[in-house]
Structure formats: structure tokens, C-alpha cells
Amino acid sequence: MSDPTAKPLPIDNPIKAISPAAVEILRREMKSIGSPADLLACDDSDLCGKLGFLKEGRLTMAGLPVAGRDEFIAEHAPNHEWKYSRLRTDTDYETPPVNGRDCILV
Helix, strand or coil, X not given: CCCHHHCEXXXXXXXXXXXXXXXXXXXXXXXXXXXXXXXXXXXXXHHHHHCCCEECCEEEXXXXXXXXXXXXXXXXXXXXXXXXXXXXXXXXXXXXXXEECCCCCX
């Protein structure tokens, strides 16, 4: 059995599918948790590659909702939806749940 999220997407210019804004937000979050400086210094495509979002030089289905541009998410994962909830405990919300269909801005 293969992992369908590891499948490279059929995008002519895969680098064009990466959202610089999403990658910058991801980079900022990675910095806040102490990720290595050499990893944070990578350009967007190198960082996506090191995080496993690229395979054979193409954005994967797993990388799409985290680092992809909204229009590519709509095209390649039309049923995609995410929900984010921050919890204090297993049952107590710290913030109200939010959801969306665009790029998950970490």
C-alpha cells in the first residue's frame, strides 16, 4: 500500500505552487520552537524539500495544504478543509475552533 499524500502533484511549475507567505509563517513558527538556524536559512523550495513537502522536485499532496497557494489547493484538493482548535485541556477550548479551505497558516 502506498501513501497517497506522498504523491507528487502534476503541476507544470511546481515552485509556482508554493506560497511564499505560507512558508514564511511556517519558518517563523519553526524559529519559535527552536529549529536549527541553517534549516531556517534555506530558501523556500529547499525548506519545503527538507520538510518532505517536495518529491522528485514537485509539491506533494501532504505539502499542499501547508505550503501551497490557495488556487492550487482549490484545483488539486477541491474537498480539502481544515479545522483548528487550541485546547487548554482535552475538553476545554482556549480559543474558538476555526476552519477554512485555503492554505493552513500554521
